[in-house]
Amino acid sequence: MSGNRQDVDRVMQQLQDRIAAEGHTEAELEEARKLAYLDGSGKGPEFFYPELAAKVRYLDTHYENPILFAPEGNPVKRGFQKVIQKLVGFTFFRAFRHQNAFNKEVAAATAELAAFIRMQEKENAALRERVEALEAERKK
Amino acid sequence: MRRCGNGWKRWKRNGKSDGKCPGRTVWRPGGTWDLGMKKIGFVCPWFGWNIPGGAEAELRGLVTHLAESGLTCEVLTTCVREFHADWGKAAYRPGTVTERGIVIRRFVPDTRDREAFRNAFTKILAGELPLTDQEEAAYLAGSVNSKALYDYMDTHRQEYALYVFLPYLFGTTANGVAVAPEKSVVIPCLHEENYIRLRYFGERFSKVRGMAFLADAERAVAESAFDLSKVEKAVLGAGVDTEFTADGARFREKYGIGEHFLLYAGRKSRGKNVYTLLYCFERYLAEHPDSDLKLVLIGGGEIILPDSLDGRVLELGFVDAQDKYDAYAAADLLVQPSRMESFSIVIMESWLCGRPVLVHGDCAVTKEFAVRSGGGLYFEDYFEFAAAVEYLTTHPAESAAMGESGRAFVLEHFSWDAIVRKYTEFFQRLAGE
Secondary structure (H helix, E strand, C coil), X not given: CCCCCCCHHHHHHHHHHHHHHXXXXXXXXXXXXXXXXXXXXXXCCCCCHHHHHHHHHHHHHHCCCCCCCCCCCCHHHHHHHHHHHHHHHHHHHHHHHHXXXXXXXXXXXXXXXXXXXXXXXXXXXXXXXXXXXHHHHHHC | CCCCHHHHHHHHHHCCCCCCCCCCCEECCCCCEECCCCEEEEEECCCCCCCCCHHHHHHHHXXXXXXXXXXXXXXXXXXXXXXXXXXXXXXXCCEXXXXXXXXXXXXXXXCCCHHHHHHHHHHHHHCCCCCCHXXXXXXXXXXXXXXXXXXXXXXXXXXXXXXXXXXXXXXXXXCHHHCCHHHEEECXXXXXXHHHHCHHHHHHHXXXXXXXXXXXXXXXXXXXXXXXXXXXXXXXXXXXXXXXXXXXXHHHHHHCCCCCEEEEECCCCHHHCHHHHHHHHHHHHHHCCCCCCEEEEECCCCCCCCHHHCCCEEEEECCCHHHHHHHHHHCCEEEECCCXXXXXXXXXXXXXXXXXXXXXXXXXXXXXXXXXXXXXXXXXXXXXHHHHHHHHHHCHHHHHHHHHHHHHHHHHHCEHHHHHHHHHHHHHHHXXX
């Protein structure tokens, strides 16, 4: 082992002492801890809109299966692949197009649902804030 | 017949002659081990040279390097293509093939009761434990299994010195170790998660011959979950390719990055805790308006970026290996926010490029590596994240020293030479006793 090994615990202690000296409130510390658990571990939020949005974005850009593949390999292989594509095209291409159209509809519907959920989430957050404000007012 | 070392006594005691004297382990001058022992069978749910996954890559590297060192290794697996494929469907033809000098025996997977498996799986994920005996049985029966594989292992057990299973989570391991527990070694690749609470794993793993871990923290988790009092245990680590070069200036020029930046390398998903990195970084920028720091993300997966990070986060997707190494060298530090790692190759690669790392304090394995090596810091909340980022980006000498500490740590413990030697000695000890 290298003789110049860095003392990580000492550095961390310095950093933690500095954080403690800044005098954060318990609420601030709680918020900072929440931010470190956005992995669905149960310590962070249960439903996490950005994850859904990422999946929706993936669906939106990957719903289409390519019907034709560019032939690959040596000239004989490429020629063979072209012939096969032409032969099976009559039956399979129509099914592929139907499937792609269906996938597109599913992707669009999912995006609409996600947008609706987002809207609901914002409304819920606004209502929660309103309720909390009213409760605080009532307590006064 | 020639008499040679303890192997003779064992051979005589067991009274199971296959006509070959087991022999003695010697270190050949050329740098390979002559174990004088039978084959080692590596048992895994699927095997391919290009399939993704940490355990899969570790198995490929281990088998290849052990075989190069002179050990006879075989891979015993199913015909399933990979993790994301249908676990009951054969994608490969069953039979034996030799690829890159390794014999690979593939067996037809069993049909599965997906409904029962899904029900049990959902409960495990939701933490609704303990499961009933029926649910646990349904979970394991619905995992990847192959009766043909187990029959082969049973019939040919005399040909193998040891069966080595990895990772722990699948039927091939949980049910496979029951075939010949006295010659079964498990490399579990586990971390703190609900699956390890299944009683079935505990019952089976308490009877195996040996268990090899990637880190001390992994061993501690395993010992807290299973009764391993009669199991030979060793912390051996995982192999890392150390023979590469990295040029940070080349990366900066190629991608047009002049500023300081944090690097994330790996799959971009919630499970890897990438959103923690994004939102901590967003808040860090908000609180440090003068900072020119950027965040570079490399690897697959889809995430959504907060609008406020427009222009501050560079998503490069998959890059080739050389660009990845160059990125490590160019970055101020690598951030590994995941809380569930059983090894983490990316932090090793970052250290090999001389850069420090910042890991999540809740991940026992990566935190252990950072502290033991002196190669990086850890965080458990935003304030620690911000303090650590500020420290590492404003203390270049200390930062470089941490990178060098990490590099020395990797070369000492996880170079393939070191790993091959440790695994060979462990296997030899288990097979020789």
